[in-house]
Amino acid sequence: MEEGRIIEVNNLRVSFDEREVLKGVSFSVNQGEITVILGGSGSGKSTILKHLLGLFPVKSDIVSVFGSDLAEVDEDDLRFYKKLGVFYQNGALLNSLSVGENVALPLEQHTNLPAEIIEDMVRTKLNLVNLEDAFYLYPSQLSGGMLKRAALARAIIMDPPLLFCDEPGAGLDPVSLAGLDDLILKLRQQLGMTVLMVTHEVSSILRIADKILFVDNGIIAFDGSLEEARKSEMKALKDFFTVGTGGKR
Ligand SMILES: Nc1ncnc2c1ncn2[C@@H]1O[C@H](COP(=O)(O)OP(=O)(O)OP(=O)(O)O)[C@@H](O)[C@H]1O
Ligand SMILES: [Mg+2]
Structure with missing residues (x-):
């Protein structure tokens, strides 16, 4: 190549x-x-x-x-x-989880990092997508644009x-x-x-x-x-x- x-x-x-x-x-x-x-x-x-x-x-x-x-x-x-990070049109978040929990999911699934580190990493990514205040909000409380940004934060949480x-x-x-x-x-x-x-x-x-x-x-x-x-x-x-x-x- x-x-x-x-x-x-x-x-x-x-x-x-x-x-x-x-x-x-x-x-x-x-x-x-x-x-x-x-x-x-x-x-x-x-x-x-x-x-x-x-x-x-x-x-x-x-x-x-x-x-x-x-x-x-x-x-x-x-x-x-x-x-590989993936961000689909309908990259829906799970409604039963808060934004912070949604973004943390890939880290929970693929790493053994301690909870405080995971929270730090999630907050950093939420900052990057200008959603620092949405950590505890649920998807139903976000606008369409905010949902997309949250989904983007989740797509990039592992720094692909x-x-x-x-x-x-x-x-x-x-x-x-x-x-x-x-x-x-x-x-x-x-x-x-x-x-x-x-x-x-x-x-x-x-x-x-x-x-x-x-x-x-x-x-x-x-x-x-x-x-x-x-x-x-x-x-x-x-x-x-x-x-x-x-x-x-
Ligand atoms: N799993 C599948 N089984 C059968 N046909 C499929 C499958 N996936 C896609 N196709 C067919 O392949 C063609 C291309 O589909 P694709 O989803 O890649 O189009 P697209 O360019 O992304 O379109 P759009 O802009 O509407 O999203 C379509 O005719 C679709 O019906
Ligand atoms: Mg398509």
């Missing part, structure tokens, strides 16, 4: 019930970059993320993450999976060097969305996280993306920098940016 590359995908093909959804997807993700996967509904974006997370079996030499061939990684290899996000901003108002973008930028800056994100939010993409992957017809139809994506003459990509920005590019 080339230096500085965290993910390499080489000709990933995926079929569901004999319908080929991914027809040979290849791309790489560089360390410290925010890469955004774009594409229409049903184009296979979440399917790509799920294959990178080891939720579906992959053949050897197709997907490599941190230099490990995913086909060779044991499902119980916690040291490997701890490096790689964060996967699937539509993290879905359903947020523009101000909360911008706040979430700032947070993701802060994580990259302060913790050096690499981020691979699926999002439809053009305003977010313009703020945070370094690199764009556009999925169309089962392949990566465009792979380039944000600047290149904005200038691209590819119709499907052009439409995406034009519609999403109200006609301005």
